[in-house]
Structure formats: structure tokens, C-alpha cells
Amino acid sequence: MKRQKRDRMERAQSRGYQAGLNGRSSDTCPYQTMDARMNWLGGWRDAREEVQSGRAK
Template sequence: MKRQKRDRLERAQSQGYKAGVNGRSMENCPYQQADARSYWLGGWRDARSDVQSGLYK
């Protein structure tokens, strides 16, 4: 049985979230395509709001 690859946009959002939790700048977004970039930035924003609310230290 073959393993299914994760959706690219889901992966972009996940990587953006990890970058936001680790304190990376939004300027470090590795994606150039508009759709993947918006998912990455969305994940980054979610992570930054979680950090500011005290979920992460």
C-alpha cells in the first residue's frame, strides 16, 4: 500500500506555524507562489498569536 503525500498547502501552513513558534521573521517565507505563500503566512500568523497569548514560551 502506498503512502499518501501530505497536501502541499497543508505542509506550507505547518512550516509557517513552526517558523512562527520559533520566532522567525515573516520575511523568511520560502514560498514564491501566491497560494502557498498565503498558507505559510497564515500559519505564521496563527503561531505568533499563540506565542503572544502565552501558549508557547
């Protein structure tokens, strides 16, 4: 049985989250479409908030 690919928007958020944890700038967002970009930035913001509050691993 084939594995189902993750949703593209979910993947964008996950990649943004990883970028935020790694301390990358929000300017490095690789997405051009507004929906994917918004999801990437949402993940990035979530990660930066965790880093700032000390909850990040």
C-alpha cells in the same frame, strides 16, 4: 501500500506555523507562489498569536 503525501498547502501552513513558533520573521517565507505563501503566512500568524497569548508550548 504507499502513504499518501500531505497536501502542499497544508505542508506550507505547517512549516509557517513552525517558523512562527521558532520566532522567525515573516520575511523568511520560502514560497514564491501566492497560494503557498498565503498558507505559510497564515500558519506563521497563528503561531505568533499563540506565542503572544502564552498558549504556545
